[in-house]
Amino acid sequence: MRLMAFRNLSEPGGPEFSEAQVKALAATYEIADAEVEGGVRPGVAADRWPSPFATEQDARDANGGALPPDLSVIAKARTTTQPFPWWILNYFTAYSEGGPDYIHALLTGYADPAPAGAEVPDGMYYNAAFPGHAIAMSPPLQDDLLTYETAADGASVPPTVDQYSRDVSAFLMWIAEPHLVDRKETGFKVMAFLFLFTVILYLVKRRLWAKVEH
Template structure:
């Protein structure tokens, strides 16, 4: 028992020290207040739809999202899932979104052609090559957004903070080059991306779910953070739901094994 206590003290110390260890010298992140955080947190579908709108109208002009297919949007727990169309390839909203994109393809005779997108297509990249992306963006290619919330410490909160992190006074000693911006949430503080999300940058659809939601910079930042969180980890809801069942099962199983253990060892002095 005493040893168990020692061990738990040691692990408590390690876990307590972890946030301090994890800090990388950038500003403390602001919370995106995501409904998807925590064991019971789930995505807000209307928010995912707004977030997708921002990705499409703002982010996609520079950032690729190449691991995602249009069909992902209509998958269960995705922004445009509809129970009538369990197969997302048949989802009319997804089909319409895909159709709005031009996809480069090769026809049966080997000629380069351009055709309308299908749900099975991947999101096309805004630049033909990495070199082109670099040349058009001051020498640094904008990162792909497929797993961006997994690839940054703080995840969705990082995205929210970064979007909201413009307009701060540049501290002494930080040199912001031409075409660059200062953002305290970005590693090093100098970022190639200019401020993107401002009030009324997009116009949200006038739906029941969006009632009373204004496209302020903060709202847009929260929405894109939610969408990118979903895009990085589309099975999050399934994972959390399955986890609940697994934990419950293991708990009951543990009770059964505990009582079996007690009953089998009852007559053994040890």
């Protein structure tokens, strides 16, 4: 998450943490800083999310040679693959959730044992959504990892991999494009204005030319 600063978590549209929550969370991380004594200091709200691995080689060594991608914009970098001609329909339905749908499918797509006929090399895991179906990432989520608060009206959210994956993919979409809703709202207003302006211009033109024979 190297593009995300802790303070982004308090922005509208995201998790909307309070300033105190952001500061408390940031302080639980150690940030490498050559300018302080000892070379590390507790995180502050303006710091970027630190990588769990010191170097790219450390990351590969811990993951059987595969490099875990930075997840900051992964929701925009990936999408679902649909065979021809189905993807053409997306132009008509304005489907644009391919990234989060892929992440959800990836996180819920593990199968152990792998289906008959699937070849999974040692140290890899079968995943139905990953291209080639053999992924170096072990399943990162399990049921009952954490529980959700029950709402005042008694409604509860199931503590399942499916539910966690929905939340994680929604979060990754937001962090990949935090201003998406604003952008679309502004786009809608601009289009509405241009439409009205066109109508007004047309009426003005008719009026101006009404008395001219042509």
